[in-house]
Every structure is written in C-alpha cells, then in structure tokens.
Amino acid sequence: MDGTSALDDTWTVAGRTFHSRLIVGTGKYKDYALNAAAAEAAGAEIVTVALRRVNLSDPSQPMLVDHVRPDRFTYLPNTAGCFTGEDAVRTLRLAREAGGWDLVKLEVLSDTKTLYPDMEETLRALKLLVAEDFKVMVYCSDDPVYARKLEDAGAVAIMPLGALIGSGLGIQNRLNIHLIVEQAKVPVLVDAGVGTASDATVAMELGCDGVLMNTAIAEARDPIRMARAMKHAVIAGREAFLAGRMPRRMYADASSPLSGLI
C-alpha cells in the first residue's frame, strides 16, 4: 500500500461497496433541510433512518424522503426504540417494504436511561432476521465475545458502542474495540459515543472500517461545519491507520542529528 491509493480505499458490506467511511444519523436536526445539508457536508453515502407511524392528522407534514433522498443516500433502517427481538423483526419487515432493501441496522436496547444494547436479545433478534434473509449490521456492546457470537450468527457488520448513545464521551475502551477489530472478518464500525472529531479519528486509528454518528453532528453549534470536520477526521484516522504509526518510546529520540554540532 502506498500513499497514492487513498482514492481506491473502499469498504464493502453485504456485497455493497462504499467510499465514505462515515455513516450519519438523521435524528435531532432542526429540520430535514439542515439534515440533508449536513449529510452532504459529511460526504456520507449511508444514512440511518427510523420507522414510525405516519401522523394521520397531518399527512402534509415534511417527509424525510423528500429531503434526504433515497436516490442519493443508501438508507439504513434502524430498530431504535425496540426492546425485544419480535419488535425489531416487525419493524424491519415494514422497513424492508417501505424501502425495498434488506440492509438494516439492528439495535435492541435494555433500558431508556442508558440505551445500552441488550446483547442476549440482540443475538436472538439477529438470528430471527438472518432467517428472513436480512443483511444485518448490529449495534452492540464492546464485548469481544458477543461480537464474535454476532459474527458467527451471520451479522454483516459489527457496530460496538464507543460510549452510550448521545453521550458524546468518546471511545471508552480502546482495547476492546481493538480486540473486536482484530478478530472480525466482517466490517467493524464504532456506533455511538463520538463527541468530536478526535473521537472519530481514534476509532479509525484503531482499525475500524467506519464510524456511525448522529448527535455529535446534529447537536454541534454549527452542524454543517462539524459534519465537515467529521469527514476529515475519519479520513485522517483511516490514513494514519494505513500509514502505520511510529512506535511509542519511553524517552526522547532526537529528530535533528546530534553529530556535527558547533
């Protein structure tokens, strides 16, 4: 690998190849127009979306598909708000019919305070979805053992949390993320916990294939600028990972020659 090949650096999930390693959420924005502009500024090719009841009392309200267009972005429907495997399967069956594709994000949560993934239920839901031919990217804890179980059960991507959803605390356990990356044969993306650009860079430096974030961009004072920052941060981290960092040393190692001093 040499420095000229950055443009050819792609990643593939469930047979689909992407250039951008930054997946962005579409929640929490002031409006869908800002949302679409932020996704563009992030250079994202995939956006996560949620599925909810249509507001029947006002069918004329703005619709996501009219702003964040499905012909421009690959929609990744999620199961946010689902607490059981059955809820998740029901939601994604509807999402598959609404969108016409089978690439989905599974998240089965344990409680509303932490939104921490319920891994036992997540694994059970994954098996139900795989049996129905869904291609499932799985939001999960940063437990390497469960990550392996998910992969064995047919997950097309492993997406461990860096920190709790919406917390912005950055990657809390770099070792676990690294262990998961090292063992995985499917893409690994840090999903949740990114607060600022350096957090995304750390994820990529650890060897992740990508990063998924929502709140870090949506709740920035200037979401468009933060989206741009995240784009660069992900590229920087990826490039640093590919470049191979220098070894860490306990003591100094002079950059200027010590010979020939006057």
Next chain:
Amino acid sequence: MRLTVNGEEHDVDGVVDVAGLVAALGLDARKVAVELNLAIVPRSTYASTRLAEGDRLEVVHFIGGG
C-alpha cells in the same frame, strides 16, 4: 367500515382495499409501508388487498433517526 389505523379508530366510507385507504388518508403510497393484522402488505398488492370490519392497520414511513 370501522378500522383501527395506527392505534386509533377510523370510520371510513367507500374504502374497500388498502390502496383506497392510503388514498383516503391523503398519503403517497410510494412513501409508506402498511401492515394489516400484523402481516406486511406488499405495495404491489394494495389494490387487491380487501379490508374488512375491525381490521387493524399500521401505516408507517421513514423519519430521522440515528
């Protein structure tokens, strides 16, 4: 005909199938998905899926999410 749509009771007149209901609700069929009594209704079958008294439907669409 009395239907439960998105958890609320609706009294609809002149609606016989899913396509008719979606139109009566003022929705674009290309932008929603429909579940009838817990089973997915494929979009291609909206016009041929008849509705009956007491049916329970969910009409959903994509919104922003993380």
